[in-house]
Amino acid sequence: MATNLSAEFSRYDQKLEFILRTSAQIFADKSYHATSMRDISRATGVSLAGLYHYCKSKDELLFLIQDNCFGRVLQRLEQRLSTEPDPGQKLRIFIDNHLAFFAANMAEMKVLSHEADSLAGELQNHVSAKKQKYTKRARKILSDLKRETKETSVDVTVATYALFGMMNWIYNWYDPNGKLNVEQLVDNVTRLFLQGFLGGLATRPPNFASEAVTESLSVWRLVHSDDSN
Amino acid sequence: MATNLSAEFSRYDQKLEFILRTSAQIFADKSYHATSMRDISRATGVSLAGLYHYCKSKDELLFLIQDNCFGRVLQRLEQRLSTEPDPGQKLRIFIDNHLAFFAANMAEMKVLSHEADSLAGELQNHVSAKKQKYTKRARKILSDLKRETKETSVDVTVATYALFGMMNWIYNWYDPNGKLNVEQLVDNVTRLFLQGFLGGLATRPPNFASEAVTESLSVWRLVHSDDSN
Numbered sequence: 001m002a003t004n005l006s007a008e009f010s011r012y013d014q015k016l017e018f019i020l021r022t023s024a025q026i027f028a029d030k031s032y033h034a035t036s037m038r039d040i041s042r043a044t045g046v047s048l049a050g051l052y053h054y055c056k057s058k059d060e061l062l063f064l065i066q067d068n069c070f071g072r073v074l075q076r077l078e079q080r081l082s083t084e085p086d087p088g089q090k091l092r093i094f095i096d097n098h099l100a101f102f103a104a105n106m107a108e109m110k111v112l113s114h115e116a117d118s119l120a121g122e123l124q125n126h127v128s129a130k131k132q133k134y135t136k137r138a139r140k141i142l143s144d145l146k147r148e149t150k151e152t153s154v155d156v157t158v159a160t161y162a163l164f165g166m167m168n169w170i171y172n173w174y175d176p177n178g179k180l181n182v183e184q185l186v187d188n189v190t191r192l193f194l195q196g197f198l199g200g201l202a203t204r205p206p207n208f209a210s211e212a213v214t215e216s217l218s219v220w221r222l223v224h225s226d227d228s229n
Numbered sequence: 230m231a232t233n234l235s236a237e238f239s240r241y242d243q244k245l246e247f248i249l250r251t252s253a254q255i256f257a258d259k260s261y262h263a264t265s266m267r268d269i270s271r272a273t274g275v276s277l278a279g280l281y282h283y284c285k286s287k288d289e290l291l292f293l294i295q296d297n298c299f300g301r302v303l304q305r306l307e308q309r310l311s312t313e314p315d316p317g318q319k320l321r322i323f324i325d326n327h328l329a330f331f332a333a334n335m336a337e338m339k340v341l342s343h344e345a346d347s348l349a350g351e352l353q354n355h356v357s358a359k360k361q362k363y364t365k366r367a368r369k370i371l372s373d374l375k376r377e378t379k380e381t382s383v384d385v386t387v388a389t390y391a392l393f394g395m396m397n398w399i400y401n402w403y404d405p406n407g408k409l410n411v412e413q414l415v416d417n418v419t420r421l422f423l424q425g426f427l428g429g430l431a432t433r434p435p436n437f438a439s440e441a442v443t444e445s446l447s448v449w450r451l452v453h454s455d456d457s458n
Contacts, residue, residue, distance in 0.1 A: 165398025196425025
């Protein structure tokens, strides 16, 4: 199975991923609007004509970055939630999944946040639909938890977006290589939010650190390789 | 005193504020980098030559917006904190002050968040110093609260930025004219965060809704006037 996947991940796919990953970093550093295809050509070492072989436009690059991120984080979430019936544990999984994924993809996180309105038309609709599906998933978990425990008087809309705010703000301050590792970040955010939402009921500690450590969470498959040309 | 202040708020200041307020809205709508001085000229009805009478560059416009916001929210906070000795109440005041101010200045909030790195040199240093002072104020309140109550095991750095994340994310979803008014937003965020940080100790309800309702919180003084030309 692994061999098949590797075979399918062709030279074309590898190069496209390298272009997307590099573009995400440039968009994060200097903003989407201030970046030209020439900047991307320079940073990737791929000629302008070569770039247009992989994507029709700068819009399409942004679309592919956004679509890949929401697609991957959602797919990974659904896999992990599929065997978990308890809403409290589901919430812990949601937080762990989101933070671990985006801590490994900080440039992409900044791009998702800052360039949420930079696409238009069909591309925008497609990404928005995935984002809405993801947001609704979080909201549903919080609603179920509220109904089941009857312990919170906090508005579910405020709680949902407060949770995304707490998590998504990390691109402004968090250093995955700093003194607080990802598991400690997840643990602190989970306790802060669960206790805030549920009060004294939020006593069960999270228990999935080992899974997050062993799995590669970059949205791209070739982050550590040297495939630049 | 009020009369003196009104007299000092000259025709020049009024026009500058109108230009800043309009620029903040355009930067929020289409990003700082994608906005030209010509766009601002068109939206304000002030000629390009006229604009340069009020500010030397687009950089200076962004600087004045950021500097005004951090300056005003910090000044208002210090006034309100000066007579309050209790760290728990200080935190309530901090949250109320931040949310009430930025709910009244949502375009500016988006600009502060997205364009935090768009300035350079002296202008950037000046704004960063105010922002750091403001962040340290929040962190100090949380540290004092943690030391005094001995009730939380949540890391103070995570808690500080989680709080800013919860609050600053509102520009992505909150409508001050929607079904949840600002006082309800403040109340929900305060309960969620305080209970999260302190657990069962966070029982005292906030009590400053009346103050927030009666005061005009726009960073600009002429939001409702019609001084466009």
